[in-house]
Amino acid sequence: MVNQSENFKGYRDPARTKLQELGIRxxxxxxxxxxxxxxxxIVLPRSETADEFHVVLKLKSGYxxxxRFDNIVSAKEVGYKQAVYKIPEGTFPTDPSKP
Incomplete structure (x- = not known):
């Protein structure tokens, strides 16, 4: 079970409240x-330091x-699939022939 904070990862009020009201995670x-x-x-997570007024969507075009939260009239969840991602640990590859 995903905890409540994961349902709204990175979002702060007022955008978080808008997502909760709409039942969108x-x-x-x-x-x-x-x-x-x-x-x-797809509703994307936000950085904890990002502004609190916008909900970020990944469009089918890739953009x-x-x-802005107060421009959202309604929203309907038509699917859900939690992405699992992790930035790989390790050293960044370098090319000694380049500055």
Whole structure:
């Protein structure tokens, strides 16, 4: 079971509250209706130091967009798949022939 903080990883109020109200969590595949149009994508986690006003979507085109929380009219979760990712530990490869 995923704990509550993982459902909204990196999000702070007011964007976090908006996601909770809509029943949307990080890694949800969503259809989001906004004042600027309708977007389909995956809700991405945020850096803890990122601003608290935007929800980040990974669109099917591969682009990421930020949607300001107060522009979100409605959203529907149409799927969910938690991504497991880790930055590999180790040394960064270097090429001695390059500066």
């Amino acid at each position: 990080v890694w949800s595949d969503v259809i989001m209706n906004t004042t600027q149009g309708t977007f389909e994508g 990421n967009i930020g949607v």
